[in-house]
Amino acid sequence: xxxxxxTDRQWYDEFTxxxxxxxxxxxxxxxxxxxxxxxxxxxxxxxxxxFGDPRAYADSLEFPRDDAAGAGHWxxxxxxxxxxxxxxxxxxxxxxAAVEGTTVPVTWGSLGATVVIVLMMxxxxxxxxxxxxxxxxxxxxxIGGTVLAVLSAALLRESAFDAPVLVMxxxxxxxxxxxxxxxxxxxxxxxxxxVDPRG
Amino acid sequence: MSTLPWPSEWLRGLLSLAxxxxxxxxxxxxxxxxxxxxxxxxxxxKGGTLYPLLGRLESAGLVTTQWRAGEGGPGRKYFRLTxxxxxxxxxxxALWGEFAAHTSAFxxxxxxxxxxx
Numbered sequence: 001x002x003x004x005x006x007t008d009r010q011w012y013d014e015f016t017x018x019x020x021x022x023x024x025x026x027x028x029x030x031x032x033x034x035x036x037x038x039x040x041x042x043x044x045x046x047x048x049x050x051f052g053d054p055r056a057y058a059d060s061l062e063f064p065r066d067d068a069a070g071a072g073h074w075x076x077x078x079x080x081x082x083x084x085x086x087x088x089x090x091x092x093x094x095x096x097a098a099v100e101g102t103t104v105p106v107t108w109g110s111l112g113a114t115v116v117i118v119l120m121m122x123x124x125x126x127x128x129x130x131x132x133x134x135x136x137x138x139x140x141x142x143i144g145g146t147v148l149a150v151l152s153a154a155l156l157r158e159s160a161f162d163a164p165v166l167v168m169x170x171x172x173x174x175x176x177x178x179x180x181x182x183x184x185x186x187x188x189x190x191x192x193x194x195v196d197p198r199g
Numbered sequence: 200m201s202t203l204p205w206p207s208e209w210l211r212g213l214l215s216l217a218x219x220x221x222x223x224x225x226x227x228x229x230x231x232x233x234x235x236x237x238x239x240x241x242x243x244x245k246g247g248t249l250y251p252l253l254g255r256l257e258s259a260g261l262v263t264t265q266w267r268a269g270e271g272g273p274g275r276k277y278f279r280l281t282x283x284x285x286x287x288x289x290x291x292x293a294l295w296g297e298f299a300a301h302t303s304a305f306x307x308x309x310x311x312x313x314x315x316x
Binding site: 031037043198 | 229
């Protein structure tokens with residue numbers, strides 16, 4: 001059986017992780033954790049005794065950023081990642097077409113793979129916890145999605161439309177540029193340490 | 200005096216007003232709020248119930264918070280009623296007084312007029 005310290009540590013880890021999944025800023029997580037520690041220090045209770053299940057407690061808390069959750073919040077993060085993957089996928093046939101002096105074929109498989117990629121990223125963003133903690137859902141989403149995208153691109157070779165090399169190159173470069181700029185702007189979001197308000 | 204245990208559904212409905220009543224006496228921290236409520240017959244209010252409520256009061260602009268250094272222990276987060284919070288407390292307290300008087304009068308009546316179906 002785990003000792004009390006280990007059990008408490010697990011409670012705090014689960015609580016912190018639950019708030020991370022909700023995309024709560026590190027400063028607010030630090031504040032919430034410090035509040036639990038302070039209360040438990042005063043009451044002499046364990047976090048589990050005073051606050052119950054860490055996931056349920058995390059879900060019960062309100063944060064100002066919850067109100068801002070919407071396209072304005074997730075699009076700057078999800079958009080560049082999807083753009084990068086789509087550009088990578090659309091860019092593959094360009095060198096061959098350029099060498100052979102032909103147009104770039106955009107196949108139904110390529111379009112299907114693009115849709116699968118977008119669906120996978122959307123699922124990962126909005127159901128992160130479910131995808132990472134449920135093996136069935138995670139397997140279907142990540143492995144199944146990847147297999148489906150690869151098979152789609154490999155088997156559905158019929159051309160949906162052809163586009164000139166220049167047009168496709170400009171499109172792919174624009175997507176890469178959008179992805180690079182977007183990821184650069186989001187670097188502060190990715191570096192979001194948990195800050196203890198007590199210093 | 201208090202006749203614990205009060206029905207939990209009564210306490211749930213009144214808890215927000217009771218917490219504001221404690222804060223109306225001055226800024227204080229979570230455990231002190233919980234202990235004051237327990238001393239005044241509201242039973243044990245767990246942290247898992249109290250802090251989400253305080254968070255909602257803060258989101259509504261009725262409460263502000265400030266971390267203060269602790270004496271020999273970790274710092275404590277103090278909660279203070281804002282002007283809006285004090286006004287809301289006074290409004291709800293007056294309303295509760297009317298409701299309690301009305302309910303007591305109703306329950307104390309030996310003869311109640313009922314509408315015939």
